Amino acid sequence: MHLIFLSFISLTGASETIAADSPKVVFEKRILPIFKSPNPSSCTECHLANLDIKNYILSTSEKTFLSMRDQGLVDMKAPEKSRILKFILMKDTNSKPNIILDKTRDEELKAFSEWINACCKDEALINMPKLTQEELGRPEKPVEVVRHARKDRLLESFEQNIWAMRFRCMNCHTSGHPDSVKLQKEHGDRVTWIKKTPAETMDYILTKTKLIDLDNPEKSLLLLKPLNEVKHGGGKKFIIGDLGYQSFRNWIEDYARIKGGKYKIAADLPKQSNNQTQFGTELWFKITNTPADWGDKLLFTTIYMWDEKLGNWEKDPIAVSDRMVWGKGKIWQHTVTVMAPKGSARESIWRKSGPSLAPGKYKVVVQLVKDGVSAKAWDAKLDDKTTIVGTGEFKASWKTGYGQMTSIDAANITRK
The missing domain is CATH 1.10.506 (GTPase Activation - p120GAP; domain 1)
Known part of the structure; x- marks a missing residue:
């Protein structure tokens, strides 16, 4: 009788040991506290909105695992390489050290690693049927919106x-x-x-x-x-x-x-309307002897560079600027913002060494907003048919600083 009772206790203890390592127990012990926590997850270091690791946690261990499996967030052959773990490990490299977030990330990583390892040992769980799209645990917003808020x-x-x-x-x-x-x-x-x-x-x-x-x-x-x-x-x-x-x-x-x-x-989401990368500069451009009818009007300049190899003007502008014309002084001047096609060699060079404009021949297209811009139309694009007042060609060596402006006389701008 005593031997039978001891054997029963031994078997019961063994089953409890196994149960302690089961996905369900690990989930309830390690994952649910994360889900119930009022504190933000480590996701908030890189995401301003729309994403929290809680979005991927469902009511049960089984549903949560199947949801992650079906979305490719779990690597069942190499659990330590699961995408959800890689996401947790991501940090905002531009942010200052944050002890609280670092601790949160470490706790999340350990918890999900332990739970995923337990799940991937359960063959019956791994081979369960897929969930429906409606059953998946994920952010409410579509992936494009989630990414935009990074x-x-x-x-x-x-x-x-x-x-x-x-x-x-x-x-x-x-x-x-x-x-x-x-x-x-x-x-x-x-x-x-x-x-x-x-x-x-x-x-x-x-x-x-x-x-x-x-x-x-x-x-x-x-x-x-x-x-x-x-x-x-x-x-x-x-x-x-x-x-x-x-x-x-x-x-x-x-x-x-x-x-x-x-x-x-x-x-x-906002439309990406420009295929060029902008760089601020302290290169100044000036138009002298501006006509009286330009006085106190908002003037835009779009500058193109001559391509010697093609024997033509570059397709895209290389610099832009705008400012009010100083009517009393009959002058317009401002720093230029330079631009390079995204992915181009010029963009790469400017990112490494800083933006610059090479000496050479340039063309400026001058546009004038005669009646001002209303507050309701603050983001309106200029109408080329009604705002272009002229174009002019000039040679420039482009040097940095207010005292070394590149200039063109308004008399050399062909009026329309």
């Missing part, structure tokens, strides 16, 4: 829309620049929001300032200050509808929509 995507947009336009307002707002020292003493560090890199600058704007109004993007101080609608020591730097305003507002509007969950389907 921080690296927002940073790419920031580089094109804000960083490329920074020379319109850089000196007063760059930490360490002589023009900013006095302002920083008077108004504090908030003046110097332009940092050493695009990533540092974007992070500072989003986490340390109140320059963005998520509820009313058009009322963001990052727009109202350069418009001089809110007192701005640097005066008026933007005009509604100019390149700087359009770029800044496009980025602000996009960020506000991401944070507000406004993008529901891929068709809601």
Whole structure:
């Protein structure tokens, strides 16, 4: 009798040991606490919205595993190589160290690794039928919307829309620049929001300032200050509808929509209208002796480079700029934003060595907005048929700095 009872206890203990390693037990012990936690997952380091690891966790271990299996997130032959583990390991390389997120990531990685290993040892579980599409555990938004809300995507947009336009307002707002020292003493560090890199600058704007109004993007101080609608020591730097305003507002509007969950389907996302990469420069372009009828009007310049090999003008513009014509001085001048086709050798060189324009022959197309731009049409594109006032050719050596401007006399611009 005693031998039989001891044997029963031994068998029961063995079964409990096996049960402790089963997918169900590991799931309840390691995965469910993550699902029930009110704290954000490590996904939030790289994703501004629309994604949390909780999106992939269902009510049971079985359903969660089958859902991940059916979406290719689990490698059943090599569990340690599962895609879901690779996703957990991903970090925002531009962010500062975050002890809390690092701890969260480590806990998630250990928990999912243990659970996936347990699941992949269960042949019956592995061979169960597929779930329906409706049963899968995944983010509510489509993958295109999820990807758009990644921080690296927002940073790419920031580089094109804000960083490329920074020379319109850089000196007063760059930490360490002589023009900013006095302002920083008077108004504090908030003046110097332009940092050493695009990533540092974007992070500072989003986490340390109140320059963005998520509820009313058009009322963001990052727009109202350069418009001089809110007192701005640097005066008026933007005009509604100019390149700087359009770029800044496009980025602000996009960020506000991401944070507000406004993008529901891929068709809601902003259209990529430009196949070129923009770079800000301190190369200045000037038009002298401007006609009286250009005075106090918004003037756009689009510059093309002569291709000696082709014996023709390059298809795409290499630089653009815009600003109000100073009527009293009969002059227009501003820094140019240079552009290179995406994926081109020129883009690669400029990313490594900084943007520049080679000496040579150039052509400028001049457009004039005679009646201004309404607030409702702030993002409208110029109508070439009604705004082009002339074109002109010139030779340039393009040197950096306000005192070394490349110029063309308005008399050399053929009027239309």
